[in-house]
Amino acid sequence: MGLIRSCSPYSVAMKRKLLVISVLASALLLGGCSALGGSSGSSSGGLSGGTSSEANGSPGGEQLTAPNGAAPADGSTGRDAPTLIPGAQIVTTGTITLLAEEPSAAADSAVALTTSLGGHVDNRTEQSSGDARADLVLRIPSAKVTEAIDGLKKLATVDSVSVTATDVTAEASDIDARVTALQTSVTRLLDLMSKATNTTDLIALESTLSERQGDLDSLVAQRTALTDTIAYSSITLSIEDSSAAPVTAPGDFWTGLGTGWASLLTALAGALVAFGVALPWLVALGVIGLVVLGIVRLVTRRGRRAVPAAGSETPS
16 A cells, blocks of 8 residues: 555656646647648649639630730630731722623623622723723722622633732821821911911921921821722722633543644634635736736747848858
8 A cells, every 4th residue: 555655646747747748749730730731722722723724725824815904705715716906997909800702791790790889990991803801990899899709700700819808907097197196286387377476487387387288188198098998999800702711632532633623624714814815916926927928928939030030131
């Protein structure tokens, strides 16, 4: 019993120490777990953010937006969205070549089509002698260019079509800005002229005003011409005679035989035409030759008769 009582205070102290140590260990474990939980949460947040950005189409982690800074209306990224410039000013030009049996009639149909679409003809030339053809320059409203080209293709056989669209938005904006600046300058010069009291200053202001006004008029004329080319597309239409179109080379024996026979007949026909043209000249030359030949024979006969007569008169 004495031994048990003497050991009990020691055992109680040990129990207290163990309890304190266990409490401290538990506190340390809880702190470490909370720290690990925060770091894992932040790392998971970074990973989720990177995944989100990659899902939005940005592998670098950057959010893609539309050019104006707003998100696209269809929910797609700015990289996938088409780049559309509202209010773009386009100049459309085209060249069309057609083959028709009657180029003049096809040209009349092209003019009628252009007029029905609200356009007009800038130039028209026709050639009836030799290889018949017709050349036209058509001005068609830009909104109806596709309809006009489709209609022109139906008039005759299409040989070639070429259409070019040029964006002149920057050029038009530059001219507009220069016109605005010159108008402001002209207004200020007029105001200064109304307040000028010195003759020298007035003359200088008038000279500058004249120069600025000339530049302004030139720019206004350029803008008007550009506006016209934007509003009305220019289509150059060439209509050639289909009979004058080049013939393709024969591909087999019978086609070659037919081509050779046709060329022979053509050559004979050409030779007959040439003979018909030369026949009157040949007849005239023949008549002249007969007359000359008759005169030569007559002179020769007379010479022969004169020689014996002269020989008989000489003494033996």
